[in-house]
Amino acid sequence: xxxxxxxxxNPRRRGPKRPQPxxxxxxxxxxxxxxxxxxxxxxxxxxxxxxxxxxxxxxxGVAAAGYFTTVVERAAGVALALAFSADLVAPADADG
Numbered sequence: 001x002x003x004x005x006x007x008x009x010n011p012r013r014r015g016p017k018r019p020q021p022x023x024x025x026x027x028x029x030x031x032x033x034x035x036x037x038x039x040x041x042x043x044x045x046x047x048x049x050x051x052x053x054x055x056x057x058x059x060x061g062v063a064a065a066g067y068f069t070t071v072v073e074r075a076a077g078v079a080l081a082l083a084f085s086a087d088l089v090a091p092a093d094a095d096g
Contacts, residue, residue, distance in 0.1 A: 039090035040083045046076040 047069040055061035056068070083089050 037088060040080075040088050041090045042080060042092075043076060047072050 050069055050072050051065070056064045058064055080089070
């Protein structure tokens with residue numbers, strides 16, 4: 001009794017869309033050559049910039065600053081490990 005009417009504008013029955021005139025296909029555009037990858041240098045002190053901002057404006061800011069520095073150091077360690085896995089780390093200098 002409750003039969004649904006078939007819709008006349010069924011998108012599955014339509015053919016493929018025709019490209020609009022004047023619209024370029026971005027997959028066919030020429031692409032410039034990527035620059036050479038520069039080796040990544042291991043940072044000396046990753047928390048220096050964070051410390052230069054001073055203590056956070058919160059209760060017990062000194063302790064919070066220590067936690068923030070720990071998070072930044074951990075993130076830098078993970079980023080350096082990722083760079084090592086891709087063989088992108090610059091060799092260490094012989095001078096030290």
